[in-house]
Amino acid sequence: MRNLCTPILLILMLGTPSLAETTGSFVQERITLPRMDLIDHHAQRRDLTGDLTEGAIIVINFNYTLCNSICPMGNDVMAQVDDMIEHVGDRPVKLLSITIDPTNDTPLLLNEAAQTFDASEKWNWLTGDPHDIASLLQAVDADEVNIELHDPIFLVGDAERGVFYRSLALPTADQIVSRINAFGS
């Protein structure tokens, strides 16, 4: 079984200290989200670097609807965050759940999953072209095998500034909200 997450994080933390600073259960990183359109759970085309993220503090996690074991744990944390926070200062908080199985995960399946977790309008469940999803996973250093077999990955950040906090293990909703609030201080 591959476990690439820890070495990657260690390299980031040791090799680029100015960019990778550990804060509690998170490590700070610089990430530039690639430009691409995704499809949300209402079958609407959305711009990853536009309307999905502009002006907002965002929380990203990765999942897939066939996953019945650890993905629901991550989704449950997202659901708690969804209930806990709307804004940081005057900036909206947006949640992005992005599938790693775009071939299977249609807007219909994502819509059903969103209903299961009582997702509000600020929580977008997203699929897209498989090549685009692969590019996105690469851009955020998210290994597909790790997402399937290990702790769910959470990214909390400001996409316009490229500043993100990556979870080191499954975080609590309180830890994510604390990270979100740090962007307002």
Place this chain on the structure above:
Amino acid sequence: MKAACLALSGLLSLATATGAASDEATLRLGHAIFTGAIDLIPESRRDTLPARQLSRFACANCHGRDGSGGTEGEAPPIYWSALTTPTPLRGGYDDATFHNAVTSGHTSDGRTLSRLMPRYPLDPSATAALAAYLVALPQRDRRGVTPNALDFCVLTASGAETRARAYAAILAKALLDLAGEGGLYGRYPNVITLEGTPEQMRASAEAQCLAVVGLPAVDNLPLKALTDRGVPVLFPLAHLSGREDHSITRSLRPTRRDVLAALVRDLGAQSPPSIHLLGDEESKSDLERMLRLDPATTDIQVTDGSDGPPPPNTALVALGPVPADMLAIESSGQQFWFLSQDFGMQDIPDGVATTVMIEAPGLVSFALGADLGPQEAHAKLAAEVLTAALKVAGRDVGRAGLLRALDMAALGHLGLDYETVPLSGTRDVLPLRLGPAN
């Protein structure tokens, strides 16, 4: 207070997990907690258990229905003998430390468990019931497996006894033929036809069947009543909806959701100016929602008869039998779409352009190639798939292992791939064009 709870937990658990045989009510509660089958929780316990959490994060989801562990999240085995055996990472659990692990997330020697292991607010009697279930689990998972036989069951719909017996006979012969003289690891497949009330059949299936095969499509034999009790249901005759748990049920044909999704894709490709839905309200509502959630059809006008007759050049989509007067409108340019199970019941006038959505064309070819009727084809195909899975599962087969083996069985020659499409093995639906426009 905490010490008192632990002591109480220990006393309760001694009577169950490590003691003599537990009573069936305790085991049923443990099963409900383990599998998240919250409908089985007695009314008197509903308020004391976190039903939503148990349903969403059931132990079996990560640790497997046989408790043998899972790869996702590196979930360890948790049948009782595995828990009580020390590992390099921890000492052996006893009743009190098991309660502590489940409720507060600490191993037997105090290490904090990953947060991937939920913390369940269960009282000591609930964790005792769960422990008792984990003691019994290896034996319960091997129900239907005897030293010499693998017992599969066919349930009988009221008034259809002859049909059930015929299906069981075809299935049994095909299984024995495929097993050959040496059997499967020394055991021979056996098919038991269960008759009686639905509750009697459910109880028998729970007690003695490795799996129920070819469940009849009747309302008083719901699939969920069997799967909630831990009985695998393989290849039911009715569609699966698409929302079932593939660790306990599988189909030979695309799910209802997959059939409708194929219909939506075909409509999107044809791009008619409007779509008129015909059928029961639930089916129409389901399909309308699916049309709205597909980027290719989301902007097409959809009508359902509540706002007058369909306009010219409309796609008429039948989600069930269609009234005769709706079939006599070919002059206004409409085309019909039918699902395959409804098409044979319709008297389509000559000259009407029609598309029939043929489910699992590979399976249809299997039946036509061997010149088999639908029931015979289903039973023989079920036998082929079961035999392939049993060979993969090996001699130590149980209910959960049989279901897992389906994912690894080589079934490409039958058009099935349960690793890619876990619930049904296939999503293939072929639009077959009939009529003058095609």
